[in-house]
Amino acid sequence: MxxxxxxxxxxxxxxxxxxxxxxxxxxxxxxxxxxxxxxxxxxxxxxxxxxxxxxxxxxxRAISAEDRQSILSFSPEEIDLLPVARGGDEFKCLAEALYFEARGESIAGMVAVAEVILNRVESDDFPDTVCKVVNQGTGKLHQCQFSYTCDGRSDRIRNQAAYERVAKVARIMMDGQPRMLTGGATHYHTLRVRPRWTKNLSRTARIGAHVFYRNNA
Missing domain, CATH: 1.10.287 (Helix Hairpins)
Structure with missing residues (x-):
């Protein structure tokens, strides 16, 4: 044709x-x-x-309530058609975390990682802002909560298209997308490892390359 x-x-x-x-x-x-x-x-x-x-x-078009509810049915290509996402420091911290932790995941995989970060913000066991959650323990040996913040690699955004995609997911999540995927998870790890701390938590889901957990209490 x-x-x-x-x-x-x-x-x-x-x-x-x-x-x-x-x-x-x-x-x-x-x-x-x-x-x-x-x-x-x-x-x-x-x-x-x-x-x-x-x-x-x-x-x-503006992101409507229907868009927020249906993000899990969006393909990556459909997410790309949404307006460029913008926001303040908390939004930027979440977008950056999704870029380094989940940019190669499906939309569901990105949402799941965002759920963990936002669940931590609401938990009494973690800091009360996205930026503080993401950077908790950074600079302290074996204490950083998100590996990209202390792996010694550059945090430079090199793939702008991938960043814009995860930023749209971050914006939608911060704007109220229901957290339905991880069962209230506050922890996750990749399939490549099995940390000792998993013994003290309840497994809630496996999505893409990550396994998710929450406190037993």
Whole structure:
């Protein structure tokens, strides 16, 4: 179809006239080939224009309550169509955490990590802001809560498209997306490890590359 669209669009009026002649009989008459090609070019151009308008509308629409409720049904490509997410320091801390901890995950995997961070904010056992939760223990040997804050690697955002995607998830989560995936989890680890602290917690879910836990109490 793309090749046909390119070829048809390249035909100008004079070329269409040159190609004119008898087409297939319709109700006993003949339709000029030039007229038929004109109609096909117009139809393709209208389809392209309508598709462009739909994408533009999706990119500019506000995130509604329905959007927030249905984020788990969004594909990564649909998340990408949402407006660029913005916010203050707490939003930025959550977006950064999702970038380094979950940017390779599905939307559900990103949401699950965000749930843990936000659950910690509401727990009496952890600091009461996103930034304090994410940076808890940073700089202290074996005490950082999120490995990217003390692994010695650069925290520079190198993949802007991935960051914009996780930032949209962070924005939606901070704006009230129900936390339904992890059963109130306040901890997680990757499938590559099995920390000793898991013995004192209840496992609640496995989503993507992470296993989630909450306090037994």
């Amino acid at each position: 793309a090749q046909e669209r390119t070829a048809l669009t390249a035909l100008n009026a004079d070329r269409l006239i040159d190609l004119g002649g008898s087409g297939s009989p319709v109700n006993g008459t003949s339709r000029p080939r030039g007229n038929r090609l004109h109609a096909e070019v117009s139809a393709l151009n209208r389809a392209d224009a309508e598709a462009s308008m739909l994408v533009s509308s999706a990119q500019q």
